[in-house]
Amino acid sequence: MNTICSYFQRLAVAAPLSVLAAAGFGGYAFAGSDIGTNASPLSIPPALPATPYPDSGVPEGYFFNLRPIGKPLGQYLADHGVYLTGRTLQQAIGVTNGGLKTGTVYEGFNLFGVDLDMNKIAGIQGGSFHFLVNELSGLPLQGFTGSFFAYNRAFALQAGVRLNEFSYEQNFGGIVDVRVGRVPVGTEFDTERVYCEFLYGMCALPAGYVFSKGYPPYNAASWAGIAQVKLPHHLYFHAGIFEDEPSLATIGHWGWPGEDWSPDKVRGATIPVQFGYRTTFKDDPYPKSYAVGGYVDTGDYVDPIANAAGQNRLLAGGAPRLDHGKSGVWVQAEQAVWRPDMTTNRALTLFAGGNVQTSGEANIQNAYFAGLSFNGPFAGRPYDTFNVVGEAINSSSAYSSFIDTSLNLRHMPGISPHEAFIEVNYGIALAPGMTLKPNFEYVWNPDLDTIPHPVSSDRHVVIMGVAFTAFLPETLGLPRLGGGG
Known part of the structure; x- marks a missing residue:
């Protein structure tokens, strides 16, 4: 254990510093980016509006506008280096056909926090501090669907209140940015902004990444260090290290200072890197993003099927x-292909990606997805979005053996290791930063992961729901650190 802790601690120092050393400072400024540095997918809006947010009045495409309410207070606080941030996500989800059982669940997620500009507060140029707290209530969906991988957006651990982030960030000349502390998985690895438009299976991060990495989900936080480098010609490089801490899923204080902050809870480290190319509407009439990345997880974990002797433990017994x-790799691509109005950000964007395990015994061997997002599908509804995604998830042979053995022991046939789903949703813009999103999902061959009594008759699921989201800065006209809002 001491060896693992020592290894993690050396990497936590070496990873950001090695990136700083490699970057140089070459005089290249940050290209305009609509993605905040290491922002949590739950604390950024899913897409920029087709036209700028209005600060007063109710323009066509909105039903009301709350931005005048918060703008004076937000600007006063921002002038003193304090930026309020947060969001709410409320979901009503119904399984209407198939699955383990039909029925309706509710799940709600609320996030609130502050970003502190340390230049205004303490004269530290490029410095900022981030504090986020979240609250999750309701029930997860897999008890109805039988699918752990086609999960709903707010899924993570159990209901409760969590410390989502407690970190310090330092920017060096607009070229290198480093963040350290208790950090959630954010926008820098295996995600694009368009992923945040979806409510199932993508959840801002593809299932092939969510269920393979060793560190916690994005509404929890662990010790981490992340370095980001802006390169010339819209290129960038990201590297990070996150502690693997399984106890975050079981202990009761949900990430607040306590036993989980001790180094003796570390069980290894997940080390992701990503290299990519990204443009935005600020510098490209047809914005695009392409990236490749990978990770190594040094942690220990329970084998999907084998006992200590390498036998099927469901048949031979014994401890896991x-x-x-x-380890694993990923590729992702996003490209705006059509703009009906070049004077606004209305655009049809196509995207695709894939995740492949390259070593180890993760439950998912590989996963692939593709879809489209239309921002401003109608001239009279420039703030609405229409979104479609399909994903195929292939279980590993070890995990498939575990499920099939579980079913065979109950005299049931095995199931297909190939799960797939399609989601269609439409985001109705109610007000700036506030959206009502009816949605539909169809799942083929639910994976039955974590189901105590799986049944092979669970071959499909039909899901219908509606989600309400509001982003505090956009909805209330609050400035965001870095110029957003």
Whole structure:
């Protein structure tokens, strides 16, 4: 254990510093970016509006406008270096056909926090501090659907209140940015802004990444260090290290200072890197993003099927084998292909990506997805969005053996290891930063992961729901650190 802790601590220092050393400072400024530095997917809006947010009045495409309410207070606080941030996500989800059982669940997520500009507060140029708290209530969906991988947007651990982030960020000349502390998985690895438009299976991060990495989900936080480098010609490089801390899923204080902040809870580290190219509407009439990345997880985890002797433990008995280490790679692409009005950001964007395990015994062997997002589909509704995504998830042979053995012991046939789903949703803009999103999902071959009593008759699921989201800065006209809002 001391070796693992020592290894993690050395990497936590070395990773950001090595990126700083490699970057130089070459005089290149940051290209205009609509993605905040390491912002949590739950604390940024899913897409920029087709036209700028209005500060007064109710323009065509909105039903009302709350921005005048918060703008004076927000500007006063921002002048003193304090930026309020947060969001709410409320979902009503119904399984109407198939699955383990039909029925309706509710799940709600609320996030609130502050970003502090340390230049205004303490004269530290390029410095900022981030504090986020979240609250999750309601029930997860897999008890109805039988699908752990086609999860709903607010899914994570159990209901409760969590410390979502407690970190310090330092920007060096608009070229290198480093963040350290208790950090959630954010926008820098295996995600694009368009992913935030979806409510199932993508959840801002593809399932192939969410269920393979060792560190916690994005509404929890662990010790981490992340370095980002802006390169010339719209290129960038990201590297990070996150502690693997399984106890975050079981202990009761949900990430607040306590036993989980101790180094003796570290069980390895997940080390992701990503290299990519990204443009925005600020510098490209047809914005695009292409990226490749990968990770190494040094942590220990329970083998999907084997006991300590390498046998099928459901048949031979014995304690689960403890596996060590795994790795994976990903590719992703996003491209605006059509703009009906070049004077606004109304655009049809196509995207695709894939995740492949390269070592270890993760439950997902590979996953691939593709879809489209139309920002401003109608001239009279420039702030609405129409979104479609399809994803195929292939279970590993070890995990498939576990599920099939579980079913065979109950005299049931096995199931397909190939799960797939399609989601269609339409975002109705109610007000700046506030959206009502009816949605539909169809799942083929639910994976039955974590289901105590799986049944092979669960071959499909039909899901219908509606989600309400509001982003505090956009909705209330509050400035955002870095010029947003």
